[in-house]
Amino acid sequence: MKSARRTPRPLALATATLLGLPLFISACGATPAASSSENVTEISVMDYYNNEPDKSFIGDALSSCGAKAGVTIKRETVPGKSLISKVLQQSSSKTLPDVLMLDNPDLQQIAATGALAPLSDFKVSTEDFAEGVLSAGTYKDKVYGLAPTVNTIALFYNKDILAKAGVTPPTTWDELTAAAAKLTAGDQYGLAFNANPTYEGTWQFLPVMWSNGGDEKNIDTAETAQALELWTGLVKDGSVSSSALNWTQADVKDQFLAGKAAMMVNGPWQIPALDKQPSLHYDVVKIPVREAGQTAVAPLGGEVWTVPQTGNKASQAKAAEIVACLNSDEQQMSMAKARNTIPSKTTLADKFAAENPKLATFTELIKTARARTGELGEKWPAQATKIYTAIQTALTGKASPADALKQAQGQ
Amino acid sequence: MSLTTDASRTAPRAGKSRTASATSPAGGSEKPPPRRGTRARRERIFQWLFLVPAVAYMALFFGYPVVKNLVMSFQDYTTATFFTGEAPWVGLANYAAVLSSSLFSTSLLNTALFTLGSILGQFGIGLALAVFFQRKFPLNGILRSLLLLPWLLPLIVSSAVWRWILDKDSGALNRFLGDLGIIHTGVPWLTSTSLALIAVVGVNIWIGIPFNLTILYGGLQEIPDELYEAGSLDGATGWTAFRHITWPMLRPVVSVVLVLGVVYTLKVLDIILGLTNGGPANSTQTIATQSYDLSFHEFKFGEGAALGNALVVISLVFAVLYLRASRRAVDE
Incomplete structure (x- = not known):
């Protein structure tokens, strides 16, 4: 009899828990934002360097900047693909x-x-930045x-294959x-690039499009058509x-590594x-331009560090200190060297290129590199x-480049 | 959506026995105190209480997303909405933009071809294998469990491996065909606009066979041996036995497998993204991949939701067919 009366209780409890759980979870999630504006002892950081060795390089830079600012760093790394959805959620x-x-x-x-x-x-x-x-x-x-270090793409070539064929790097x-x-x-193919139906395919096409005077605002121009003719040809x-x-760009690298492509855009x-393959001798030049005399315009890649509006002025100020520290000359130089990227301050370019001859071409390109969102901003995607879409249509022969x-x- | 209907349907017995065992002790222990007329009311309350978890679960995890998606499709829902919470009402603009886009007809056709091709292949091969495994031979069990492997692999892994197998220049398939002398130049399985969809369908068939095999094999086990014995006395063996005994007896299972297969296939996303990203030149773009692209690459959440709803409606048609088919199966 007693048991009969009690049965509903755990059930009701379970129901209440089930109903209340999401509320509880969301309440928990909301608390950290509303912390006090007193002494800031901890700064939370989110980035997508979730693979070694970048994970440690960035981690080291963050902790040294944290130590300088007198705070501990609570870092979270997420996979690159899920960063934006995570940011929107948060x-x-x-x-x-x-x-x-x-x-x-x-x-x-x-x-x-x-x-x-x-x-x-x-x-x-924000002085001295490219x-x-x-x-x-x-x-x-x-x-x-602000991005402490940046990158771009250029033409890698296999020295041995080119020498054997008597070919000099094209300009x-x-x-x-x-x-x-x-x-x-x-x-063995002469060249490898990627033209896949993602932003990566667009990114690899930008150097030829931009260097020839093409513009993303309107791609229905003769200049862009010429660039696409090069790709389709x-x-x-x-x-x-x-x-x-x-x-993908990683596949392109694999082709180059395996000697199946003599040159690659990467x-x-x-x-x-x-460098892990000692038998491979390669060098890097700028991606060729249509006519000698044109300037090679490369697309700018890399990650920027920001200070979100968390509503807590004190920790925002500390966060800005961290961002400034990450972008200091010293950090830029060491991070760029460790991660094979380029310091984003033009004042550091010459010194960096002299110390890292392998990255000299990239360093030169960064001075004139163009940001993808420079003109269109949020309309870029x-x-x-x-x-x-146009690259794919032309490369599959569904329509002429123009x-x-x-x-x-028109879409 | 399809998942729950599936879970509750494929294991109807387990579900029934659980509710039965849950109600019987409560009902049994309630009999001793026959106190006035409150009993009936209390029983009614209990009935509702038993429903509450299911209703709450459905409302939270199915009702909310579906309603939210519906509302979203009528709004200009952008990245800014997440921060500000503001999403202006735009009426049918999202639907107009999505349905009038030239890509929609391509995606719709691809979705239809992809679904039809996948189902025909999965079901045909699955049924053939299920009938084959009906026989008794050594290693039957081991072989049958090995065939489940595609089902156990994460889709991301399968699609990465298949992408490598189907590569034009150094893919294993082209190497194999080349060594056999069937082809002399690499077949661009994933990069030709005429072959890519076929290749993607092929991979999806490979992934879907275990599901069809398992369910159909289970259905075949239910057919009493006596029928075949009686049939063979009358001269019905081999194809005739299949045509007149196996097929009619299997019909209810078949309709369930087909309808579930369609609903699963319509929403396939990861395999296509992993193999071709919808390319080359949109030749493997389906409604599911296009909707994903709109929402998560172009950040047009409203349009993505509108397209997603179109897919929900199509799935719903098949879900209704499924419910009718399974009801008929129970009646029979």
């Missing part, structure tokens, strides 16, 4: 970290939501994020086409495998992997989609 639950790292093309998107604080509020110096770096970090005339498109054709033999000739349509982050660009622009 911005709606008001649990953003004190210091947030963002991939530079995402900065304006997030700044536009109002979730970030302008760095000028905390008097963080123009492209500042334009990537700027939203509506205010700087929201113009004609030379590139001729060299790639000559270097294609058996199951190389695939049609068989100098580039049509697998480029599905390759970035300095591949250098550690290339939509236009980047159009660019890779028509493919026209169709994509």
